[in-house]
Amino acid sequence: MAEYDPQAIEAKWQKSWEAQGAFHADVDPARPEYYVLEMLPYPSGTLHMGHMRNYTIGDAVARYKRMRGLNVLHPIGWDAFGLPAENAAIQHGTHPRVWTNNNIAEMKRVCRRFGFSYDWRREISTCEPEYYRWNQWFFLRMLERDLAYRKRSRLNWCPQCQTVLANEQVVDGCCWRHEDTPVEAKEIEQWFLRITRYADALLEDIAQLEGGWPERVLVMQRNWIGKSGGARVRFPVAGSGDGAAVEVFTTRIDTIYGVTALIFAPEHPLVAKLVAGVKGQAAIETQLTRLRQKILRPAELGTAEKEGIFIGRFAVNPFSGEQVPIWVGNFVLMEYGTGAVMSVPAHDQRDFEFAQKYHLEKPIVVQPAAGAPLSAATLHEAYTEFGRVVDSGPYSGLPSEQAIERMTADAQAKGFGEARTIYRLKDWGISRQRYWGTPIPVLYCERCGLVPVPDEQLPVLLPLEVKLTGMGQSPLASVPEFVNATCAKCGGMARRETDTMDTFVDSSWYFYRYTDPHNSRAPFDREPVRYWFPIDQYIGGIEHAILHLIYSRFFCKVMRDLGLVDHSEPVLRLFSQGMVLKGGAAMSKSRGNVVGAIEMADRYGCDTARLYSLFAAPPEKDLEWSEQGIEGCSRFLHRFFRIVNRHAERLRGVTVGNPGPADLASATPKEKRLMRKAHQTLRRVTRDFESRWHFNTSVALVMELVNELQAQEPLEPDASPAVVKEVFELLTLMLAPMAPHLAEELWEMLGHPSGLQTAAWPAYQPQLAEEEHVEVVIQINGRLRGKILVEAGLSEEELVERARADPRIAQLTAGRRVVKTIVVLNKLVNIVVG
């Protein structure tokens, strides 16, 4: 072959790998395993270089680990259920299944074109009954354990579409399809998974992930779980005979003597009861109605005006006995805490502002531990720090921490409060009024009520004949053959649940299925999971930092408690790769800045596209795609091919021994230079793969070595064929994880008939990397003043002597007093003069 022809080479080796089953991995207890996985892709149809970068990183690691002798599991599959398929179906009249399968076919083609080393026997697609039946199975197990339950709850509703929207479809408080139509809250009965039961476990086990996961992901998860410790306190309503009380949650019970109001969320059920019979009831109710329309949506929190109204009732502060007015405020969240708060203007900034607006008092009950005491008259913002409690009856004088402890204990002893921990994390609403998802396997029987579908009736098949309008009720509700069913208990008439599951359920456990993808008796067997799990390296975008990555942690813990797995965390190490940008923005069809994967493979070859993905930036950083940049990588691979090609013929029969220090002693200067440089490169590239994952520097190092080879041309006659071949082989092996097709080709050209699949990552030999001579920098007062080339390993004294002997240094130091001399062996001499 005369020139590097990526298209031909890539097709040739892909065929060969396929025929060999080169990337098939099976359980083998005798061998150590390595499970590397890229996040389950959604088959949207197009694959651009943003996707390919992700897979290239995973593939480089998979191939490297294989060369290190590990049994590597590297699977792929498709997150095949979901809304885009349904929308495409409505728009184009294609069935979601057809649309999805076409996309999968196309994406497979691209993945194969890039030669990713997947074990295709393990491919899964979540929209197939063989897969989603296990979603249903898990759901039933959760139902048995009260981890799945039904509840009315507020959802996002678009009045134009006449349908419920997922949170992801709400953009700035409006429907994604009707940007001027604010989403309304609508109460709907739906299914939840009780992830909050695992809130503490999810939080505590983050400690296990420390070091293996990016810190920012852990921070996001901690925030999301939002644990907060405090107390619940009941304020009895004044003049109510029935023992009614306003219950609040507070993290600062130490400020309770400073309470000036209790404020309810507008939709709190107690409000109507309390308003009944008060003076001016009609006027208050009118105001309440108005206020309820101003319940703040998440997008408005923080910016919108806070409003409140006094409802004409008082409650009694159980600590001080004082009467406290009861208000309703549009900023109090029904979903958090108890749906009511105690307002302490002096020690909470929000309460402070509320008190300003409505002219409430701001009694100070905590003073700073040091410094000038605060006075209510001059307070211009809330004092929210801990300090010393004052004007608080028997607690006066205590530090906040102690006051919190004692007041909580006393509240408990006297029966009007107790310590409480609450979480921001809410249960996971999984019902979707959509077609293209897993049917929720329950029946509603007139006689028996809610009846789970028995295991032996799984899967509850998603009917393929269905009319999709994108409007109103769940599409499945309009399929009588689906809806009408027989009660599994009494045999009578029953209605099937017509909602489908959130697709995040599918992706919460898929990586277990890869270990046993064709199991028809269970989601997976214990043995393969025990061998392969936990995942050694998971790779994906930061956008899943909380959703997918918290759901799958939750699933893992449920599976552990079901006795299915014996670990608590599914993923040991998480890597979050940067985006690929074009023109400073993420690639998207609508922006028209997509760099197609196939297009790049056709123009340059996939090895070049891969190499550039690894070279242009460290993998965790965003990468700006540059046409000239990828050309540079193309030039490099061509150059490397040519140089090997020039010598391959002659080298084919040459045997490379296992060169050692002895060989170096008898080597020519050119040979020494090449061997040293090659082993120095190997040392650093190995380090990059083992720890830092800075593939950009690995590529740079390989380029440097090729430049060195080129600089040494002609290689003959001063370098023996064995040495040249050794260097070529090292280069080829180092390049193999990054540009695998070219590496295979060169490996073959160098006379290896068995292919790279059986080749091992070369062992770095420190002796071969050692330099005989080193350049030592000479500084005077820390400033560079000269360089000398000396034998490696000179002592401090010798180095100083050589440095002072340098004519220029001698001249510069002549007549000056040497205060001291600092020596870094093999590197530097710094002469400090007075």
Added chain:
RNA sequence: GCGAGGAUGGCGGAAUGGGCAGACGCAUCGGCCUUAAAAGCCGAAGGGGUGAAAGCCCCGUGAGGGUUCGACUCCCUCUCCUCGCACCA
């Protein structure tokens, strides 16, 4: 406001158990090859000063200070950027 990360040539980025700042690549310029171009190959190049040139000197890693013989690297203060969280009681 809280939290995490970041700021290095014209550009992407190298170099941190403190020790030659700018590896590698892109773009640029010059040369070789060619009738010419492309490709390829060789070479130059942070900014400024001085010099015919080799060279030499000064400045330089967001800003200011500190520690040190020596700071992109460590410490303090500040500015800006990116991301996440945020009436969370």
